[in-house]
Amino acid sequence: MKKLGLGLCLSVMMALTSAVWAAEPPPKKETPPDLYEGTPDWYRAVYKDNVGLKEGSGPFKDYFKPQMLDMYWQPNRHYEPMKNLDHSLFIEKERRDLCVTCHEEATPGVVRDWRSSGHKNPKSTPYLSARTAEIEKRTNRVLNEVHCFDCHADTKTKQIRMPTGEVCGECHRPQFDDFLREREVGRPNHIQSWEANTIVPWYAEAARRGYLYGQHGCDLCHSGAEKCDVCHTRHKFSAAEGRQPEACISCHMGPDHPDAESYGESKHGVIYHKEEEHFDFNRPLAEVRPGKDYRTPTCQFCHMYEKHGRFIHNPVMKGIWRMGTVPPKNLEYTSGLKDYPYGIKIIADKIDVYSEENVAKRSYWLEVCAKCHSDRFADTYLKSLDEFMFQAHTLADRAQKIVEDLIADGFLYPGAAVRDPYPLSDGIEKQLSPAFLGEPIYNAFKTLKGKFPVVGPILGVYGMFLQQQDNPSSIENDYNRLWFWYKLQGYKGTAHVQQDVSWWWGQAPMMMEFTKIQSEAARLRREGRIEKTAAK
Amino acid sequence: MKPKVLLSRVGLWSATAAASAALLIGIAPMTAKAVNIPTEVTEDGKNTYKKYCSPCHGEEGKGDGPLARSMLPKPRDFTRGAYKFRTTPSGSLPTDDDIYRTISYGVPNSTMIPWDILTDAQRASVIPVLKSFSEAFGVRKPDPSISVGLEIRPSEKTVAEGKKIYEEKLECWKCHGVEGRGDGPSAAEQEDDFGFPIKPFDFTTGKFKGGNSSSDVYLRFTTGLNGTPMPSFAKELTDEQRWCLTHYVLSLIKPEENKEK
């Protein structure tokens, strides 16, 4: 009896303990972080594979060389290890101490930044210790310090590297995976920003005309694809810094997306400025108590909210209007916009504002707004935004019709046949296939060699990036300003509740530009008629 | 084992021999006595210099390597034969051991790291290369090294005596400031022999460029720092006075302010 009892106890104990063991499965073997996960091979070949500074990126890579700073702005593709001082011995012998000994004199600001960072002191507060413990568990490492060596030393090639998101993602995997999900939404986003920069034909065309470094501003803003130090800057990498609106404004400003201006001077922004020191930026967004920790929302609070109470480490998931550029499906168009996107596969299709997906996204927006506003107020406001956009697109459509009719009636001067073709037409024909461009556009390039006018979203915007021989003409750029600058400014002014930006930077200039287009068209028509008469 | 027992087991003489050997090794200064410093420039020396030294010090030792432009202080220009950290009197060239020591110890408060990542032989092979950069080594020889001698024991009295020398006799405060921060009235206008502005050292950091042991500091004002406005006070001070000044200078270090580590 005793023996049986003992045996029973023992087996029960064993069962229990093995259940405990079984409850904790061994950690899953993760694939290493890859910013280009899921992309086709040809895409990786032109955006990720390292070529140093020998050739550009994207389908038109052979038409331009990268800018020197692209070494740091798109490191996977363009970084070249320094040749001045060979660091391989230091990496081989893993002399971590010497990094600091030299660099605290050579670049003291960097080392001091790091010394005050969470990387140097990952267990200095209970909050940091808890997060570090998570990372330690997942990566199976002990992390008492994250050192220069861990990010900057490529132990395989024994060279110094500039860390990309993939290096950060080795430890910060959840944030990395969140960032990857931007690809689900498509452009405009951060992860495809380098693609957007270099896939447009006018970039390469400007480069081959000698304007490569004029695009310094382009490359710098669009450098957010592979780098994590854009929002929480190096070498402090402070999450609190990343939660403040100022983290966004260096890029998110200006005539095509006056986010900084419109937010900054809206009531939301003004209250933020006034009460900034009372905001608690050390709290993770998910723990922020609206009205207590933040009196008004910040960029991050609204945009990094995904849905159902969850905050995600990217700000694009709820995007509907795509920066204001893409026309909505829900309107009747009189101009060529009715055929947008003209069969071209690499630009976005028309937006169905009332699709299931977008209605769901709108409801997620309302979840955020409802933290401070009533549901009806917020919904009414956003519906007004939709109405603003509908009428703005209608206005643009009318303007586009005037330009298109002018061209169709042969009054564009100089005509398309005698002026420079569309930027990089030879490259487009060579590098892009009907699969990208759609049959009609591809054939147009093939037969007309790019000598046709391109007006309106998206590809008509080339006129604001490059002037070629008589291409574009004045009236085409008037229209570009209307739909690419003033419509987008009106959009952001309305969306961010900045009434002056909405009207005087948005709708009013759109109207005035419309006037200009009408007058210019009338003048061109008159001159054309006079010329015809004189020729007789 | 108790000493008496040890002695009786091992024998007095062998114990003494063992103890002296241990003592010698323990107090042996970090010199190249065990390292053979070549007198001629070798291929190994040239390659080592090119790979690790020339990025800062330049291919011809002029202190103008590609990395030098953004560095402060600037890497040493070897062409004048002016070396700061030596055991030889003011103005004299350094001994080979002096150069070896500086390479191995590095120069704190500058980007010159301790080059112990290279082998003894590699470091020694570079020394003839350095000497070849200045015609001074062809015309003069280094003066004999100064022997440091026995330090007098630091006490409140020696520190006070050092303070008097610092403030009244030598007026060090005119460049180094009353607290030793390098902010004295003559400090702002100082230039080194190469024309670069140079700041008198801030003792409060404790990061003495020549090393912060007492004998290092003692040597600095005995030999002066060639190529800089820091003179030698060998003629002005007796041995004992120099130790007092050393103790006072070391007492100026303020550790709390520099708790960066």
Place this chain on the structure above:
Amino acid sequence: MSGFVGWNVIFPKYILADKDYTEVEVTDGGAIIGNVKYMGDLATLSLNLSGNWELPETSTTAPEKLVVSRINNGLKYAVVSITDITKGKKRATPTIHPIIDQQKNTYIPHVVAILAGTTIDILNGDEELHTVHTCSVKNQPFNLGTTYKQRISEKFDSPEIIKLTCDIHKKTYAWIVILDNPYFDTTDKNGYFEICDIPPGTYKLQVWHEELGKLEKEVTIHPKETSNIEFVYSPN
């Protein structure tokens, strides 16, 4: 013009060094006398008060960079020397050491010309700390602190032009011009110089001044005759 300030040494190629020199008995030697003049306007030298503490009145003297006589435009502190003589009188170094003193924070005299192998005594006549700092290449440089009544003796073996500075009092400095033959002189306040016992022949005569640079003339010495040479610096 000497451009970069850091190089306080003018390369010895201006002074031909290490030429063979034979000592002979000079019985029928000639002499050169003359003046060095400067024909430009003198800007009034302004006092540049520097530093954060009150200067005693003793250190408000102006530097002696360009000292020109108002009477005959004579230039003081120019060193005249024969550069290419190969045989001449004995090279005797003086037994009494030439002196450079510091008084009222100023080096006195401003220029000392010596024969290679001479020892100079450097004094401190002020009741405060001075440093004496040279940065020569061929001669061993030195940088020494000196207190009141200190005497430092330094020997100079190689021909060179050396600047002697005090790092605490930046306004003052002196020049030590080391020559390899005994035929040289420094001009006085009238710009006057004389060089004697020169074996007859044709030589290159050179004058050096810290601010105005060098001039050169050819001179022919006849036995027991005195040649009169004038050097004129004109502003360019």
